[in-house]
Amino acid sequence: MMQKAFIKKIHVKEYNILFFLSIAIGIVGGLGAVVFRWMIKFNKTLFFDIILPHISFYIGDYNIGVIVLPVLGGLIVGPLIYRFAREAKGHGVPEVIEAVHLKGGIMRPVVAVVKIIVSSVTIGSGGSAGREGPIAQIGAVFGSAVGRFFCKAKKNVRLMVSCGVAAGISATFNAPLGGAVFAMEIISIDVGLVSAVPILVSAVVGDVVMMAFMDSAPVFASTPYVFKSASEIPVFVVFGLVFGVLSAVWSRTFYKIERTFNGMNFPEQFKPVIGGLLIGLLGVFFLKYGIMGLGYEEINMALLGKLSIEVLIVLGAVKIIATSLTIGSGASGGIFAPSLYIGSMFGAACGLLAQHFMPGIITQPFAFALIGMGALFAGAFRAPMTALIMIPEMTSNYYLIIPMMIVSALSYYVASALTKNSMYLIKLENKGVKVARRESVLEDVMVEDVMTRDIFYVHPDTSVSDVLEMVMKKRHPGFPVVGRNKRFYGFVKVYDLRGVERNQRKDMKVKNIVKPDYPHVFPDDTVYHALNVMIRHNLGRIPVITEKKGKLHIAGIISKTDVIKAYEDLTQ
Numbered sequence: 001m002m003q004k005a006f007i008k009k010i011h012v013k014e015y016n017i018l019f020f021l022s023i024a025i026g027i028v029g030g031l032g033a034v035v036f037r038w039m040i041k042f043n044k045t046l047f048f049d050i051i052l053p054h055i056s057f058y059i060g061d062y063n064i065g066v067i068v069l070p071v072l073g074g075l076i077v078g079p080l081i082y083r084f085a086r087e088a089k090g091h092g093v094p095e096v097i098e099a100v101h102l103k104g105g106i107m108r109p110v111v112a113v114v115k116i117i118v119s120s121v122t123i124g125s126g127g128s129a130g131r132e133g134p135i136a137q138i139g140a141v142f143g144s145a146v147g148r149f150f151c152k153a154k155k156n157v158r159l160m161v162s163c164g165v166a167a168g169i170s171a172t173f174n175a176p177l178g179g180a181v182f183a184m185e186i187i188s189i190d191v192g193l194v195s196a197v198p199i200l201v202s203a204v205v206g207d208v209v210m211m212a213f214m215d216s217a218p219v220f221a222s223t224p225y226v227f228k229s230a231s232e233i234p235v236f237v238v239f240g241l242v243f244g245v246l247s248a249v250w251s252r253t254f255y256k257i258e259r260t261f262n263g264m265n266f267p268e269q270f271k272p273v274i275g276g277l278l279i280g281l282l283g284v285f286f287l288k289y290g291i292m293g294l295g296y297e298e299i300n301m302a303l304l305g306k307l308s309i310e311v312l313i314v315l316g317a318v319k320i321i322a323t324s325l326t327i328g329s330g331a332s333g334g335i336f337a338p339s340l341y342i343g344s345m346f347g348a349a350c351g352l353l354a355q356h357f358m359p360g361i362i363t364q365p366f367a368f369a370l371i372g373m374g375a376l377f378a379g380a381f382r383a384p385m386t387a388l389i390m391i392p393e394m395t396s397n398y399y400l401i402i403p404m405m406i407v408s409a410l411s412y413y414v415a416s417a418l419t420k421n422s423m424y425l426i427k428l429e430n431k432g433v434k435v436a437r438r439e440s441v442l443e444d445v446m447v448e449d450v451m452t453r454d455i456f457y458v459h460p461d462t463s464v465s466d467v468l469e470m471v472m473k474k475r476h477p478g479f480p481v482v483g484r485n486k487r488f489y490g491f492v493k494v495y496d497l498r499g500v501e502r503n504q505r506k507d508m509k510v511k512n513i514v515k516p517d518y519p520h521v522f523p524d525d526t527v528y529h530a531l532n533v534m535i536r537h538n539l540g541r542i543p544v545i546t547e548k549k550g551k552l553h554i555a556g557i558i559s560k561t562d563v564i565k566a567y568e569d570l571t572q
Contacts (some may be wrong), residue, residue, distance in 0.1 A: 017150065017151075018151075018159065018160075018198050019198060019201065021146055021147070021151075021160060021163075022198035022199070022201040022202045022205075023202070025146055025160060025202050026163070026166075026167040026203070026204065026208075027205055027209055028142045029135075029138075029143075029163075029164050029166075029168045029170075029202060030167055030170075030171040030206035030209025032112075032116070032135060032138045032139055033131075033135050033139075033172050033206065034171070034209070034210055034214060035116065036116055036119070036120060036134065036135050036138065037214065039116060039124075040120045040123050040124050040131060040294075041124075042120070043121050043124020046124065047072070047124055047125045051068075052065055052069060062284050062285065063287070066283050066284050066287060066292075067280030067283070067284060068280065069125050069276075069280060069292075070125050070126040070127055070279045070280045070283070070292070070326075071273055071277050073121050073122055073126065073127055073276055074125075074270070074271075074272035074273035074275060074277075074329070075272075075273055075276075077118045077272050077330075077331050078270050078273060080114060080118050081114065081118055081269070081332065082268055082269035084110060084114045085113075085114040085115070088111055088114040088115040088119075089330050090133075090327055090332065091133040091333065091334050091335045091427075092134050092136055092332070092334060093186065093187075093336075094428050095111075095137060096136060096140040096165060096187060097187060097424060097425070097428065098433055098435070099144065099161060100161050101526075102433065102435070102526050102528070102529040103524050103526060103529075104154040104157060104158065104444070104524070105144050105148070105154065105157035105158040105159075105160065105161045106148065106157070106524050107140060107144040107145075107161070108141070109145055111141050112138045112142065115134050115137050115138055116138055119134035119332040119333050120134075122272075122331045122333045123293055124293075126276075126283055126292035127276065127279060127292070127293075127326040128279060128293070128319065128323040128325070128338060129326050129327060129337070130294060130333060130338055130340075131333070131337065132168075132169055132172050132173070132334040132336040133333060133334025133335060133336060134333060134334060135169070135171070136164075136165045136334075138164075139164030139165055139166075139167050139169075139206075140164040140165050140187075143160040143162070143163050143164025144157065144160065144161050147159070147160030147161065153444070154443070154445075154446075155444060158188075159188075159198060159199075160198075161187070162183045162184070162187045163183070163198050163201075164202070165179075165187050166179045166180045166182065166183035166200075166202045166206070167203060167206030169182045169203075170202075170203040170206045170207040171206040171210035172210075173390065173393075173394050174207060174210065174216060174218065174219055174394065175207070175389075175394050176200075176203040176206070177389055177390075178386060178390030178393045178394065179203040179207070180196075180200045180203035181389050181390070182390065184196065184199060185383050185385050185386050186424065218395050218396045219296065219395075220296070220299055220394055220395050225364045225400060229361070231361050232362070232403070233406065235354050235362060237410060239350060239368070239372075239375065239403075239407050239410075240375060240408070240409065240410025241410055241411075241414055242350065243346070243375035243376055243410075243411040244410060244411040244412070244413065244417075244418070246343075246346055247375075247376055247380040247414075247415035248379070248414075248415050248418035249320075250342060250380055250423075251380055251415075251419050251426065252419065253320050253321070253324055254323070254324045255328075255426055255427075255430070256324075257325060258324065260328070261274075261329045268330065269330075271330045275325045275326055275328065275329025276329070278325045278329075279291075279292065279325050279326055282322050282325075283322075290315075290319075291315070291318055291322050292322070295319065295338070295341040298315070299341055299369070299373075302344045302347075302348040302366065303344065303348070303366055303370065304366065305365075305366045307345075309348075309349050309353065312345045312346070312348050312349040312352075313345070313346070315345045316341075316345035316349070319338055319341050319342050319345065320342055323335060323338040336381075339377050339381070340373045340376075340377065342376055343369075343373040343374070343375060343377065344369040344370070344372055344373050345369070345372075346372050346376070347368045347375070347376075348365070348366050348369035350372065351364075351365030351367065351372075352366075354368070367400070370395055370400055371403050371404060371407055374390075374391040374400075374407065375387070375407040375410075375411040377390075377391075378407075378408035378409075378411045379411035379414065380422065380423050381424060382412060382415070382416065382422035382425075383422070384409055388401065388405060388408050391404060392404065432536065433529070434529075434536070442527045442528035442566065443526045443527075444526075445527040445528075445566050446523065446526060447521050447522065447524070447525045447526070447529075447544055447558055448555070448556075449566075450527055450558065450563070450566045451523070451556035451558040451562065452556050452557045452562065453555070455480065455554070455556060456470075456479060457479050458470065458479045458482070459481070459482070459483065459510070460483050460509065460510055461509050461511065462509070462510050463506055463508065463509060465506045477493055477540075478491055478492055478493035479491070480543045480554055481510055486553045486554045486555075487553055487554075488545050488552040488553055489516060490515045490516040490518050491518035491543060492514050492515065493515075518542075518543065519533050519534075519536075519537045519542050520542055521533055521543075521544055521558065522544065522546065522547075527558075527562075527563055527566050530558050531560070531563045534563075540559055541557055541560070542558060544557060544558055
């Protein structure tokens with residue numbers, strides 16, 4: 001009995017610490033959202049109010065100088081990301097998911113600094129991106145730092161990262177419950193009472209801090225919608241099916257354009273310049289319609305019925321392309337807000353079409369802009385609960401819940417049938433990263449804790465014949481190839497060596513046949529991730545490497561035997 005009481009006392013103390021840490025993270029997450037908004041406003045003023053008047057050149061009603069703004073933004077953003085924090089590239093949330101699921105919640109502090117700069121420049125210079133991804137990543141980095149300093153258990157470090165995300169999203173959209181559900185549905189590995197409470201606390205505190213500095217009014221205009229009749233339900237069913245298809249189109253278009261940029265034979269740090277040029281060309285024709293930047297004001301135009309059906313459809317399609325060009329080219333910003341824009345435009349258009357064919361049933365067509373926002377988010381990001389809660393919360397209209405339940409569920413199922421994963425997880429999938437939604441004990445152990453540091457390797461100038469002799473002596477199917485200062489060149493396997501003609505083996509050097517892109521992991525990856533890499537590539541052991549000044553260095557080797565031993569130690 002005394003032992004149980006002692007254990008209970010320890011748990012209560014641990015929960016108290018997590019509670020107070022969640023408050024601190026909420027404060028910083030809220031302040032981060034405020035600072036980020038100020039920086040976006042500053043950069044927008046700099047580019048559009050100060051720079052643009054000096055480079056304006058009109059052809060008819062179109063200001064050609066607008067094209068230059070996102071190009072200048074790309075010139076700033078690309079080199080900063082490439083030089084200081086490549087994790088800041090893109091929309092941010094996938095990197096947080098990867099850190100939580102595969103790196104024990106570990107994130108580099110420099111990422112937050114770079115992210116807040118490059119994302120504000122991207123959006124302020126006219127890039128089509130949102131602010132939720134960057135602020136989620138910024139909050140997550142602070143949560144990671146707090147968790148690593150105060151928490152011993154990796155699961156609590158991950159929890160603190162989720163608290164940072166909840167605080168940032170809550171403050172960004174003035175939606176504390178939506179921010180908490182976003183963190184739990186999209187970021188967290190497991191959600192129980194213990195983990196839910198700190199996340200909720202951080203979300204509320206983040207929102208309160210934001211309201212102390214900013215306007216606390218709903219983000220989007222509320223349309224006078226009330227669910228009146230069951231005769232509307234068939235319309236919602238069709239609507240959900242249509243938006244499931246649109247979710248898949250949005251996702252596939254985005255990643256097709258991103259793959260195109262990734263395949264370009266062009267310096268990585270300057271690809272955002274190309275994207276900026278293309279966005280500028282689009283922006284010239286749609287300057288007053290929110291294609292460049294966040295587009296919140298234009299969403300409200302759709303909600304208030306100020307746009308025709310033709311304009312709504314064109315804007316939805318152009319926003320898909322503009323956002324794909326911005327983020328796909330390597331700039332920095334979120335895709336949540338663009339999804340809301342796209343959903344609102346197509347939603348309002350569908351509402352007008354429904355009213356045209358069923359005027360007696362659909363009397364509030366522009367309310368479908370809100371429903372479209374939630375439907376597209378539910379399908380594209382596989383987060384129906386977040387959509388169901390956040391959209392009514394952002395508009396202070398809770399009559400939307402019944403139609404939102406129908407369209408979100410249907411959009412989710414249709415999109416799941418058409419695309420393999422959510423837009424957040426596809427990015428990780430393209431990198432060969434597998435994310436498990438259920439917690440494994442191996443996610444609490446880092447590779448550096450179990451890897452073998454004292455390893456046998458071969459020099460790049462070693463001959464093929466000598467390596468074959470080593471294979472016979474050591475009984476290993478291959479070796480890492482390592483040069484001076486433990487510089488990692490790749491991995492050589494016996495199958496590669498035997499493919500060399502016998503009369504060439506003495507003169508042929510290993511560096512001529514080494515595989516530089518051999519599967520590997522980093523010391524701060526989880527053992528669970530390392531096991532997945534080995535299974536995916538059918539390997540028994542893989543190198544553990546570190547990166548210094550853009551060059552790879554060997555740190556050790558991890559094998560399936562190491563993984564098994566770690567599992568046995570944890571489960572005994």
